[in-house]
Amino acid sequence: xxxxxxxxxxxxxxxxxxxxxxxxxxxxxxxxxxxxxxxxxxxxxxxxxxxxxxxxxxxxxxxxxxxxxxxxxxxxxxxxxxxxxxxxxxxxxxxxxxxxxxxxxxxxxxxxxxxxxxxxxxxxxxxxxxxxxxxxxxxxxxxxxxxxxxxxxxxxxxxxxxxxxxxxxxxxxxxxxxxxxxxxxxxxxxxxxxxxxxxxxxxxxxxxxxxxxxxxxxxxxxxxxxxxxxxxxxxxxxxxxxxxxxxxxxxxxxxxxxxxxxxxxxxxxxxxxxxxxxxxxxxxxxxxxxxxxxxxxxxxxxxxxxxxxxxxxxxxxxxxxxxxxxxxxxxxxxxxxxxxxxxxxxxxxxxxxxxxxxxxxxxxxxxxxxxxxxxxxxxxxxxxxxxxxxxxxxxxxxxxxxxxxxxxxxxxxxxxxxxxxxxxxxxxxxxxxxxxxxxxxxxxxxxxxxxxxxxxxxxxxxxxxxxxxxxxxxxxxxxxxxxxxxxxxx
Numbered sequence: 001x002x003x004x005x006x007x008x009x010x011x012x013x014x015x016x017x018x019x020x021x022x023x024x025x026x027x028x029x030x031x032x033x034x035x036x037x038x039x040x041x042x043x044x045x046x047x048x049x050x051x052x053x054x055x056x057x058x059x060x061x062x063x064x065x066x067x068x069x070x071x072x073x074x075x076x077x078x079x080x081x082x083x084x085x086x087x088x089x090x091x092x093x094x095x096x097x098x099x100x101x102x103x104x105x106x107x108x109x110x111x112x113x114x115x116x117x118x119x120x121x122x123x124x125x126x127x128x129x130x131x132x133x134x135x136x137x138x139x140x141x142x143x144x145x146x147x148x149x150x151x152x153x154x155x156x157x158x159x160x161x162x163x164x165x166x167x168x169x170x171x172x173x174x175x176x177x178x179x180x181x182x183x184x185x186x187x188x189x190x191x192x193x194x195x196x197x198x199x200x201x202x203x204x205x206x207x208x209x210x211x212x213x214x215x216x217x218x219x220x221x222x223x224x225x226x227x228x229x230x231x232x233x234x235x236x237x238x239x240x241x242x243x244x245x246x247x248x249x250x251x252x253x254x255x256x257x258x259x260x261x262x263x264x265x266x267x268x269x270x271x272x273x274x275x276x277x278x279x280x281x282x283x284x285x286x287x288x289x290x291x292x293x294x295x296x297x298x299x300x301x302x303x304x305x306x307x308x309x310x311x312x313x314x315x316x317x318x319x320x321x322x323x324x325x326x327x328x329x330x331x332x333x334x335x336x337x338x339x340x341x342x343x344x345x346x347x348x349x350x351x352x353x354x355x356x357x358x359x360x361x362x363x364x365x366x367x368x369x370x371x372x373x374x375x376x377x378x379x380x381x382x383x384x385x386x387x388x389x390x391x392x393x394x395x396x397x398x399x400x401x402x403x404x405x406x407x408x409x410x411x412x413x414x415x416x417x418x419x420x421x422x423x424x425x426x427x428x429x430x431x432x433x434x435x436x437x438x439x440x441x442x443x444x445x446x447x448x449x450x451x452x453x454x455x456x457x458x459x460x461x462x463x464x465x466x467x468x469x470x471x472x473x474x475x476x477x478x479x480x481x482x483x484x485x486x487x488x489x490x
Contacts, residue, residue, distance in 0.1 A: 044131030049076035051122035079299035087117030120214035136252035142176035146229025181209035316342025329356025359383035414439030
């Protein structure tokens with residue numbers, strides 16, 4: 001009997017605290033759903049998640065760094081199949097692969113315990129100290145176990161972290177098993193310790209705490225359904241990192257417990273619930289999840305007609321609407337087979353659209369109004385006529401587009417607080433290589449294809465931009481814009 005596929009998804013949060021030594025605990029908290037960062041005392045961290053790069057033949061890519069064979073890592077991607085493993089780590093069958101992982105982000109060495117058999121999923125979680133203050137850090141991992149005791153769900157971690165099992169907790173009516181990983185320090189190739197006493201120095205990145213997650217080979221269909229306690233077809237993993245300034249404390253546990261309390265089944269960061277993203281693979285489910293206000297992870301490429309969904313921009317035919325939630329394409333593509341004047345693949349009034357390719361429809365991302373800021377990151381729009389386009393908005397809210405490729409006609413009305421493009425590439429698409437900003441617009445670190453045209457009808461600033469790979473200056477700005485009167489070049 002074929003086992004039910006369980007999909008691996010994740011939710012990442014970061015918490016940072018700074019303590020006033022000899023006084024009361026003092027820290028600031030931001031309730032952003034993706035990253036919580038508290039910066040009092042210059043304590044600041046970022047949590048990163050990676051996986052190994054897979055070659056076309058199914059093997060894992062390796063490289064040689066400083067004479068050491070190392071796996072090549074990339075950013076973690078959502079929505080991968082999670083099936084029971086082939087082999088048994090506890091008996092050594094299939095065994096552990098101790099190929100050294102030397103991440104370019106970390107100037108140290110150490111073996112990474114990864115399962116040598118099939119079907120374990122990588123989820124290498126690291127913490128980077130981005131502040132100016134040395135810090136103690138810990139990462140809390142909650143893995144969904146549903147109605148099981150959790151013994152069928154396994155995980156591995158790096159030796160530079162102390163593994164402290166906490167126990168089973170309930171979040172939104174579903175059971176998760178929590179483990180606390182406290183950073184102990186990074187080991188050099190000669191066996192010495194890079195970071196003494198578990199302190200993560202400012203500017204350094206830890207080795208991963210959590211490394212892999214897997215379902216044991218003895219799991220049955222019924223077991224898989226029991227593990228999926230909320231019945232959403234995914235194995236949900238919650239990952240949250242905390243940091244406290246190292247100065248004034250003898251050890252990590254004392255510092256972190258003073259800042260956040262001792263982690264127990266009664267004291268944990270998810271007591272108030274968690275917004276779990278929905279993983280979808282067809283247009284109707286995507287439409288339904290976005291209509292419900294859910295954050296969504298796309299698990300397949302989608303090409304459909306607007307008649308397959310209920311989205312309505314108030315203008316033309318619409319594929320889906322993002323209204324305050326997050327649409328994470330997870331590297332997949334989306335497009336609609338509608339080419340009327342106002343037809344759009346994605347309509348938005350606010351929220352986040354990321355990691356997505358939009359490849360068909362008259363308009364890629366369209367705004368007819370706004371109820372909050374819009375964030376578009378790591379999106380490729382190529383194959384539409386218009387890329388990003390707005391006809392309505394709100395002067396209280398801005399549009400922020402980063403790390404994206406916009407091939408075609410980009411145009412936004414003077415209805416936003418501001419529009420900011422950061423590290424974007426502008427090129428030709430569907431016969432157009434054109435941008436018309438009607439309101440205040442800033443381009444930062446953007447590259448414009450040679451022959452591209454910007455018609456600035458509002459105040460426009462170019463900062464560290466290039467045209468055809470050549471730095472944009474006052475001397476060559478007229479190669480890009482039609483009128484320099486409203487233009488500032490930095």
